[in-house]
Amino acid sequence: MTPNREDYLKIILELxxxxxxxxxxxxxxxxxxxxxxxxxxxxxxxxxxLVEHSPYQGVQLTQKGLESASTLVRKHRLWEVFLVEHLNYSWNEVHDDAEVLEHVTSEHLADHLEHYLGYPEYCPHGGKIPKHAETIHEEKRKTLTDYPVGTAVRIARVLDERELLDYLVSIDLKIHEEYKIIDIAAYEGPITIKNPQKTLAVSYKAASTIFVDQLIKE
Structure with missing residues (x-):
């Protein structure tokens, strides 16, 4: 399978x-x-x-496609953990090098890498890391664009895409941070979120690929 095909399978899975x-x-x-x-x-x-396509509805992974995508994602995310924890990469720097490494990583090497890292459960972007021969199912979450003003949320996972990650670093948004949505601009304008430390205006495009957990305040 070509790297280009693999990229499509991974993004379909991530979405x-x-x-x-x-x-x-x-x-x-x-x-x-x-x-x-x-x-x-x-x-x-x-x-x-590898996928099934329904006109006007979209595509979904077949079992064969899910197995292939899970294998790719496992290798990619293990390398991201290694690069962040052992080579001091920041979370927006790891994607490109992990992309190269995943394509030359055998299952044997992935197993040893996983053991060396202590069997991590999540990558630096909040994505689950499947075990050997395991298919992955990300926790079902809505994105930042799905909630109204006044909602309290925690940043749980972001799409593993270099341009997005660079953007999130530029506005100083990090995984696991908690915010309250205080404004949603019209016509797919920015979504403004705030916590005691900072106020951020997040572009609609980025917000649509930021998966969050809703916080229920008692």
């Missing part, structure tokens, strides 16, 4: 394609590619029985 239909528009935004390129690749993945 929730293990259990839901993912639109071409979401894939375009996640991979920063043209709509025509996405349509062409989806056709190839359908022929290879």
């Amino acid at each position: 929730g394609g293990d259990g839901n239909k993912i639109s071409n528009k979401q894939i375009v935004a996640g991979l920063d590619v043209s709509a025509a390129s996405v349509s062409e690749m989806i056709s190839k993945l359908v022929k290879e029985k």
Whole structure:
């Protein structure tokens, strides 16, 4: 399988394609590619029985596609943990190098890497790390764009995409931080969130790929 195909399977999985239909528009935004390129690749993945496609609804991973995507994600996220914990990479720097390393990592090496790291459960971006031969199912979460003003949330997971991660570093948003949504601008404008330390205006595009847990304040 080519790295390009693998990237598509991973992004579909990250967007929730293990259990839901993912639109071409979401894939375009996640991979920063043209709509025509996405349509062409989806056709190839359908022929290879890696995804199922429903017109006007989107694509979903088949069992074969889920198994392939889970194997790729496991290697990628293990390397991200290694780079952050042992080579002092920041969370926005790891993607590109982990992308290279995953494509040359055997299952044997991945098993040894996992053991060396102490069997981590999550990557630096909040994504689950499946065990050997295990298919991954991310916890079902809504994104920052799905909640109204006044909602308290915790940043739980972000899409593993370099441009997004660079943006989040630039506005100083980190995983596990807690915020209250204080404003949602019209026409897909920024979403403003606040905690005692800072107030951030998060672009709608970024907010749509930031998965959060709603906090119930007692």
